[in-house]
Amino acid sequence: MKDGELIAAVDLGSNSFRLEISNLHGDHFQRVEYLKETVRQGGGLDADGYLSQESMERGWQCLARFGERLQNFHPSRVRALATQTLREARNRKQFLEQAQQLLGHPIEVISGQEEARLIYQGVTYYLPLNPDEYRMVIDIGGRSTEIIVGQGQAPLEAASFALGSVSWSQRFFGEGRLTAKGFTKAEVAAKALLQERLGLFAQFPRENVFGASGTMNAVAQILCQQGLAEPNTITRKALAQLKAQLISAQHIDNLSMEGLRDDRRPVIGGGVSILTALMEILDVATLHISDGALRQGALVDLIQREKPHNEQSDIRQKTVQSLLQRFGYDRLQGERIASTATHIWQEWNLPQASHEDLQQLQWAALLHEIGISIAYERYHHHGAYILEYGDCPGFLPSERDNIAQLILGHRGKLKKLQDRLQNHPGLFELQLLCLRLAILLCTARNDPELQALQWSTPKNRSARATVSEAWSQxxxxxxxxxxxxxxxWEKVGFDLKVVVQG
Known part of the structure; x- marks a missing residue:
C-alpha cells in the first residue's frame, strides 16, 4: 500500500451498519469519512433464527448506499465483516447474495473469536505500545458481547457471548418498558451466561479496562452530560445512578436524558443491564472508552497483510506457525513442497493471479500434512477439518475454506471436489493442480531437479509440462x-499434457 491510498472497513453489526474510510500514512491511518445507519437487523431475527424480509430490505438499502461510495475501491483495500446476527441467521445466504452485489465487495461472516481478536487490535491501536501492560477490553454489541485480555498489543484470552443490547432489550424490556424487575432478570440471565467462561480472565489484573463500540459510547456520553462521570469514563457508581433513572422513567418514551440519542433509546435497557452485570461479575470499578473497535482492527489487518513476510506482521503467518507447532508432521517436507509449488506458480506467470493467491498456495503446502497428527488414514480430511473448524486468527472464512479445500484435494481422486471444480474452476483449480504437482515431485522427500522441467502458462483448462528424456529416465x-x-485431471475435464523432449 502507498501513502495517501484509501482503505475501508464495513461493519454489519446487529444494531447498526458502519462504513469507515481512512487515508493511509505509513503504518497508520486517518479517518476521512464515516457513515453509520441504524439498521437494527438483529431485531428482525425471529425465534426460529430467520431474518425478516423487512430487516433484510433495510440492510440491502444501506449497503447499496455504502456500495456507491466504494465503487472505485480495489477489493484488497476493503474488508466487510458481519457478526452475531448473521452468524445466527439461518437464511444468511439469501441476505448475503444480494448484499454483496449491492456493496460490490465480499462480506465475511466472522467467528466470535475472530471478532474478539479484531476488536482488541482496534482498541490497542489507539493506546501506547506498553508491551508489558495487561489490558481488558469489553465490547457490547447488538447481539454479542466480547471480552478480551491481552498484554500490550497481543491478545491472550478472548471469549464471545451471545448476548447484546438488541437481544436483551427484546427479551427483558418488551414494548419499551423499563422496570426494576426487568433489570434484575436481565442481569441475572447475563451473569449466568457469562459465568461459564470467566475463569479465562481470573488471573489478569483489572487496572486497565477499556470499553468499545455503541453501548459503551452511549452510556459514557450520558454520564458525562449529566455530570456523573468524567468524559469517556464509566464507573459502577455512576452506572447504578443511570439505571435508577431508567427505572424511574418506566418507559423509553419517557426518557429525556442529555446525551441519549434517539437511535440508542430502544436498546438502552439491554445495554445497561449487560454492562452492570459485567462490571459486577468482573469486579471492574472503572472503565475507559476507546476510540477503536472492530472496524479499526480490520483496517490494521489490511495494512499488516501488505507488509513483507520477514517482518512477521501478518497475523496469518503466526497462525500458520502455531498450527505447525501444534500439529506439524514434517516441517522440512512442507517447506520443500511450498518452495516447489512457488517455482511452478511463478513459471506459469498467471496474469490474473495475485500475491494472496500465491500465499494461500504456500500455506496449504506447509499445512498439507497436519492431519497426520490425528491419524494417517484419511489425513487430508483431518487436515481440512482442522483448518475449517479450528481457531485460525487472522484468516477470513473464505480464506480458511480455500486452504482447507486445497488440503482436502491434495491427494486422491478429484471427485470429492468435482462440484467446486466445475462451478468455480478459475484460480482454485490452478492452485490445486500446482499443489498436487509439487507434492508428487517431492514424493521421495528430496528436493526435485526443477531445472529439468518446463511449464507453459495454463489456458482454457489445459496445461503442459515438458520434461527432459534424461530426467524421465x-x-x-x-x-x-x-x-x-x-x-x-482428465476425468474432471482438465487437459494436462506431459511431453518428453530428448
Whole structure:
C-alpha cells in the first residue's frame, strides 16, 4: 500500500451498519469519512433464527448506499465483516447474495473469536505500545458481547457471548418498558451466561479496562452530560445512578436524558443491564472508552497483510506457525513442497493471479500434512477439518475454506471436489493442480531437479509440462506419477499434457 491510498472497513453489526474510510500514512491511518445507519437487523431475527424480509430490505438499502461510495475501491483495500446476527441467521445466504452485489465487495461472516481478536487490535491501536501492560477490553454489541485480555498489543484470552443490547432489550424490556424487575432478570440471565467462561480472565489484573463500540459510547456520553462521570469514563457508581433513572422513567418514551440519542433509546435497557452485570461479575470499578473497535482492527489487518513476510506482521503467518507447532508432521517436507509449488506458480506467470493467491498456495503446502497428527488414514480430511473448524486468527472464512479445500484435494481422486471444480474452476483449480504437482515431485522427500522441467502458462483448462528424456529416465517414479496425474485431471475435464523432449 502507498501513502495517501484509501482503505475501508464495513461493519454489519446487529444494531447498526458502519462504513469507515481512512487515508493511509505509513503504518497508520486517518479517518476521512464515516457513515453509520441504524439498521437494527438483529431485531428482525425471529425465534426460529430467520431474518425478516423487512430487516433484510433495510440492510440491502444501506449497503447499496455504502456500495456507491466504494465503487472505485480495489477489493484488497476493503474488508466487510458481519457478526452475531448473521452468524445466527439461518437464511444468511439469501441476505448475503444480494448484499454483496449491492456493496460490490465480499462480506465475511466472522467467528466470535475472530471478532474478539479484531476488536482488541482496534482498541490497542489507539493506546501506547506498553508491551508489558495487561489490558481488558469489553465490547457490547447488538447481539454479542466480547471480552478480551491481552498484554500490550497481543491478545491472550478472548471469549464471545451471545448476548447484546438488541437481544436483551427484546427479551427483558418488551414494548419499551423499563422496570426494576426487568433489570434484575436481565442481569441475572447475563451473569449466568457469562459465568461459564470467566475463569479465562481470573488471573489478569483489572487496572486497565477499556470499553468499545455503541453501548459503551452511549452510556459514557450520558454520564458525562449529566455530570456523573468524567468524559469517556464509566464507573459502577455512576452506572447504578443511570439505571435508577431508567427505572424511574418506566418507559423509553419517557426518557429525556442529555446525551441519549434517539437511535440508542430502544436498546438502552439491554445495554445497561449487560454492562452492570459485567462490571459486577468482573469486579471492574472503572472503565475507559476507546476510540477503536472492530472496524479499526480490520483496517490494521489490511495494512499488516501488505507488509513483507520477514517482518512477521501478518497475523496469518503466526497462525500458520502455531498450527505447525501444534500439529506439524514434517516441517522440512512442507517447506520443500511450498518452495516447489512457488517455482511452478511463478513459471506459469498467471496474469490474473495475485500475491494472496500465491500465499494461500504456500500455506496449504506447509499445512498439507497436519492431519497426520490425528491419524494417517484419511489425513487430508483431518487436515481440512482442522483448518475449517479450528481457531485460525487472522484468516477470513473464505480464506480458511480455500486452504482447507486445497488440503482436502491434495491427494486422491478429484471427485470429492468435482462440484467446486466445475462451478468455480478459475484460480482454485490452478492452485490445486500446482499443489498436487509439487507434492508428487517431492514424493521421495528430496528436493526435485526443477531445472529439468518446463511449464507453459495454463489456458482454457489445459496445461503442459515438458520434461527432459534424461530426467524421465533418472526419475521413473516421478515421471509415472506425472502421467497418472494427467489421467486424474482428465476425468474432471482438465487437459494436462506431459511431453518428453530428448
Amino acid at each position: 533418472a526419475y521413473p517414479q516421478s515421471y509415472y506419477l506425472l502421467q497418472e496425474e494427467a489421467c486424474v
